[in-house]
Amino acid sequence: MSGRQDIEDLIDMMARLPGLGPRSARRAVLHLIQKRGRLMAPLAQAMQNVADSARECVRCGNIGTADLCDICADERRATGEICVVEDVSDLWAMERSGVFRGRYHVLGGTLSALDAVGPEELRIPALVQRVGDEQIGEVVLALGATVDGQTTAHYIADELSGRCKVTSLAQGVPVGGELDYLDDGTIAAALTARKSL
Amino acid sequence: MSGRQDIEDLIDMMARLPGLGPRSARRAVLHLIQKRGRLMAPLAQAMQNVADSARECVRCGNIGTADLCDICADERRATGEICVVEDVSDLWAMERSGVFRGRYHVLGGTLSALDAVGPEELRIPALVQRVGDEQIGEVVLALGATVDGQTTAHYIADELSGRCKVTSLAQGVPVGGELDYLDDGTIAAALTARKSL
Structure with a gap:
C-alpha cells in the first residue's frame, strides 16, 4: 500500500511544476516508471545533484554552483x-x-x-x-x-x-512579425523610434 | 563550469518527458532551483524512491512496489x-x-x-x-x-x-456530450445500441 502512495506523492509533486497539471504529471510519471532504469534513476540523480549544488551568484544573482556564477567568473x-x-x-x-x-x-x-x-x-x-x-x-x-x-x-x-x-532595449516590430498582428502600442513605439535607412 | 552543465543536463532530461519541451523544461527546472530546499530535494528523493521500488505486478502487469500489485493483493x-x-x-x-x-x-x-x-x-x-x-x-x-x-x-x-x-465497454454519447460536436461513427454506434427508457 505504501508503495502506491509513493507513486501518488510523486505525481502530486510533479503536478505542482509550472506547465504541468495532474493529467500530464501522471503521464510523465508513468513514462518514467516504464523507463525507470534508463531514465528515472538518472533523472532523480541529476535533480539531487542540482538541488545540492545550485546557488545564487553573490554578485549578480544568476544561478550557478559556486559563489560566483560562470559569467561573473569568466575573464x-x-x-x-x-x-x-x-x-x-x-x-x-x-x-x-x-x-x-x-x-x-x-x-x-x-x-x-x-x-x-x-x-x-x-x-x-x-x-x-x-x-x-x-x-x-x-x-x-x-x-x-x-x-x-x-x-x-x-x-x-x-x-x-x-x-x-x-x-x-529598443522597442519595435519583432523579427518575423507582421504588422497586421501587432498591437497598437508596439506599432506606435516602432514608428516613434523609426530610423533612416 | 561543470555546475552549469549539471543544470543543462537536468533540463535536457526533463525536456524528454511527455508533455514537456525545452522551453517548459527550462521553466520547471528554474522553478525547482528557486525552491530547491522545499521542492527540489524532496522531489528528487521521491523520484529515487519510486525508481528503486516500482515494478510490474507479476499477475496483472499493473505498477506497484511488490510482486503483486495493490489491487491483486486486495482481498x-x-x-x-x-x-x-x-x-x-x-x-x-x-x-x-x-x-x-x-x-x-x-x-x-x-x-x-x-x-x-x-x-x-x-x-x-x-x-x-x-x-x-x-x-x-x-x-x-x-x-x-x-x-x-x-x-x-x-x-x-x-x-x-x-x-x-x-x-x-458500451459505445455511445459521452456524458455531457452534445450531438452537434460528435463524430458520425459515435452517433451511429449510439443509435445502434439505443435502449428503452
Missing part, C-alpha cells in the same frame, strides 16, 4: 557593462541570443506598489554599489515592456543618473 | 472478473471512475500487424491462463475504440470463447 566577459534583467529566465534568454558580452544583474522582480515590492527587495542598492565598485560605463536595462517593468527602469535610471550611461 | 476485490486494458494509464483511468470492483489485466499495447505486435508480445497467453486458473466468470474488454483496439478485442473474444463470458 573574457566585457567588464564595464552590466545588463539588468528581472529574472534568471530573462538572463538565460539574453544569453541564448548570444549578442551581449558583458555581465548581468538579476533584480529578482520588478517594483510593484500593489505587491509592496520596493527597491530594497530588488537588489537595486547592490546594483548601485556595483556600478561604483566595478567602474561600469554602461548599464543596459533589459526589463519587460510592462507598466511595472518600465516603472522599475525609470527608477533605476534616476538612481544611476550621473554615475554611468543607462540604455534600454 | 476485497471481486474475484471472478477481469477487466482487460491496453496500458497502466487506462487501468488508472478505470480506477478513477471507481465502478469496477474486480481485478485487471494489462496487455501492454494492442495487436498491430504494422508494428509486428502479435499475441505473444501482449500477455494474451497469460490472460488465457488466468481465466482457467482463477475461475473467471467474466472478462470485460476495456480497449480503445480504434481499429487496433477492436482487432485485439475480437482476437481475445475468440481465444476465450467457451471459457467465460466476454463483454466490452
Whole structure:
C-alpha cells in the first residue's frame, strides 16, 4: 500500500511544476516508471545533484554552483557593462541570443506598489554599489515592456543618473512579425523610434 | 563550469518527458532551483524512491512496489472478473471512475500487424491462463475504440470463447456530450445500441 502512495506523492509533486497539471504529471510519471532504469534513476540523480549544488551568484544573482556564477567568473566577459534583467529566465534568454558580452544583474522582480515590492527587495542598492565598485560605463536595462517593468527602469535610471550611461532595449516590430498582428502600442513605439535607412 | 552543465543536463532530461519541451523544461527546472530546499530535494528523493521500488505486478502487469500489485493483493476485490486494458494509464483511468470492483489485466499495447505486435508480445497467453486458473466468470474488454483496439478485442473474444463470458465497454454519447460536436461513427454506434427508457 505504501508503495502506491509513493507513486501518488510523486505525481502530486510533479503536478505542482509550472506547465504541468495532474493529467500530464501522471503521464510523465508513468513514462518514467516504464523507463525507470534508463531514465528515472538518472533523472532523480541529476535533480539531487542540482538541488545540492545550485546557488545564487553573490554578485549578480544568476544561478550557478559556486559563489560566483560562470559569467561573473569568466575573464573574457566585457567588464564595464552590466545588463539588468528581472529574472534568471530573462538572463538565460539574453544569453541564448548570444549578442551581449558583458555581465548581468538579476533584480529578482520588478517594483510593484500593489505587491509592496520596493527597491530594497530588488537588489537595486547592490546594483548601485556595483556600478561604483566595478567602474561600469554602461548599464543596459533589459526589463519587460510592462507598466511595472518600465516603472522599475525609470527608477533605476534616476538612481544611476550621473554615475554611468543607462540604455534600454529598443522597442519595435519583432523579427518575423507582421504588422497586421501587432498591437497598437508596439506599432506606435516602432514608428516613434523609426530610423533612416 | 561543470555546475552549469549539471543544470543543462537536468533540463535536457526533463525536456524528454511527455508533455514537456525545452522551453517548459527550462521553466520547471528554474522553478525547482528557486525552491530547491522545499521542492527540489524532496522531489528528487521521491523520484529515487519510486525508481528503486516500482515494478510490474507479476499477475496483472499493473505498477506497484511488490510482486503483486495493490489491487491483486486486495482481498476485497471481486474475484471472478477481469477487466482487460491496453496500458497502466487506462487501468488508472478505470480506477478513477471507481465502478469496477474486480481485478485487471494489462496487455501492454494492442495487436498491430504494422508494428509486428502479435499475441505473444501482449500477455494474451497469460490472460488465457488466468481465466482457467482463477475461475473467471467474466472478462470485460476495456480497449480503445480504434481499429487496433477492436482487432485485439475480437482476437481475445475468440481465444476465450467457451471459457467465460466476454463483454466490452458500451459505445455511445459521452456524458455531457452534445450531438452537434460528435463524430458520425459515435452517433451511429449510439443509435445502434439505443435502449428503452
